[in-house]
Amino acid sequence: MDVKRFVTFEGGNGVGKSVQIQKLYQRLKQEWGPVCLTREPGGTDFGENLRTLLMRTPDFSLKTLCSLFVAARQYHWKHVIAPALEQGFWVLCDRFIHSTFVYQGLVGGLSYDFIKLLHEQLDAYVIPGLTFVLESVPTESYARCQNREITKKNHLDQHNFSTHCSVETAYKNFNLGNIVRIPPCSLKETEEKIWKSFQNYVLDRGGV
Numbered sequence: 001m002d003v004k005r006f007v008t009f010e011g012g013n014g015v016g017k018s019v020q021i022q023k024l025y026q027r028l029k030q031e032w033g034p035v036c037l038t039r040e041p042g043g044t045d046f047g048e049n050l051r052t053l054l055m056r057t058p059d060f061s062l063k064t065l066c067s068l069f070v071a072a073r074q075y076h077w078k079h080v081i082a083p084a085l086e087q088g089f090w091v092l093c094d095r096f097i098h099s100t101f102v103y104q105g106l107v108g109g110l111s112y113d114f115i116k117l118l119h120e121q122l123d124a125y126v127i128p129g130l131t132f133v134l135e136s137v138p139t140e141s142y143a144r145c146q147n148r149e150i151t152k153k154n155h156l157d158q159h160n161f162s163t164h165c166s167v168e169t170a171y172k173n174f175n176l177g178n179i180v181r182i183p184p185c186s187l188k189e190t191e192e193k194i195w196k197s198f199q200n201y202v203l204d205r206g207g208v
């Protein structure tokens, strides 16, 4: 499967992924044709139900949690992402495989090999064509998470500041696939940097 049109957004909590993926979605739709916007956990009934479940159930073991994310990813890939790519859509996904390596791996403590093997065994080892990693000033992104409406908070997002910083550091150090790192800046500057990098990516690949 050709993953050149598969683009993911990654980064810690409150760094601006959801805002920026929407911006790219709008521009892409206008200038580059059909786009599918999706997210993890989510993107399918299974994934959205998993998100709801995770909001309520804090006591899964780390390996169970990891397995749930990977199982939902396989389903998401098979039923949403791969079919969309086959039909020539661009697919923009808010979080994907990097999130598992960072949250359950580098921060949670599961090994790289365990997570990779689990993905391989469940037919979910897919590396996107392009991954934007949004970086942040941790005090600022943490404050944004704290200020969120309670209804938008989930159990997984209830990190203390130290864990929030560990996620940020893990994203800085983790390399997998074709990553473009976006340093902390204003919402508008971030949007422009992403758009420029995206256009370069397309040009470098002959229009994709």
Ligand SMILES: Nc1ncnc2c1ncn2[C@@H]1O[C@H](COP(=O)(O)OP(=O)(O)OP(=O)(O)O)[C@@H](O)[C@H]1O
Pocket: 011, 012, 013, 014, 015, 016, 017, 018, 019, 020, 144, 145, 157, 185, 186, 187, 190
């Ligand atoms: N660079 C920025 N400067 C100022 N405000 C920002 C910036 N990035 C994001 N925000 C604001 O922070 C809030 C959180 O952004 P957003 O929901 O996009 O983050 P996220 O990375 O998707 O978070 P999460 O992964 O926790 O859902 C939004 O209100 C957004 O407008």
Ligand SMILES: Cc1cn([C@H]2C[C@H](O)[C@@H](COP(=O)(O)O)O2)c(=O)[nH]c1=O
Pocket: 013, 040, 041, 069, 095, 096, 099, 100, 101, 103, 104, 154, 156, 157
């Ligand atoms: C896919 C995935 C997600 N997570 C965590 C990361 C976040 O804390 C939540 C998702 O919330 P968001 O508001 O959509 O950012 O889930 C994870 O730990 N592992 C994963 O694979």
